[in-house]
Amino acid sequence: MPLLQLGDDAILDTTDGVGVIMDSRAGVYFELNPVATLMVQAAMSCATVDDAVRELEQRIDASAETLRAGLGKLVDQLAEHRLLARTDAAK
Numbered sequence: 001m002p003l004l005q006l007g008d009d010a011i012l013d014t015t016d017g018v019g020v021i022m023d024s025r026a027g028v029y030f031e032l033n034p035v036a037t038l039m040v041q042a043a044m045s046c047a048t049v050d051d052a053v054r055e056l057e058q059r060i061d062a063s064a065e066t067l068r069a070g071l072g073k074l075v076d077q078l079a080e081h082r083l084l085a086r087t088d089a090a091k
Helices: 034-045 049-057 064-080
Strands: 004-006 010-013 019-023 028-032 084-086
Touching: 004 010, 004 034, 019 034, 028 034, 034 049, 034 064, 049 064, 064 084
Parallel strands: none
Antiparallel strands: 004 084, 010 019, 019 028
16 A cells, blocks of 8 residues: 555646646646655655665665655655645555
């Protein structure tokens, strides 16, 4: 089971490597830079934070600590707006 999933009313588009997450109910959207897009994709495909960080280390030139902190901040921001939701595996 992935670490995160889209919120109930959220839609993710990753066209051209730039992500956009839209809340179809509220009509708001967040544009993600390429690194944030990779982070969201890793969190939605990996079962643990450690797995997501390992995947990101292969694609982004940054330390595990930096990636872990960035992923945490991004997830918190998007979860606050109900664009991402933690799955049972992440609780």
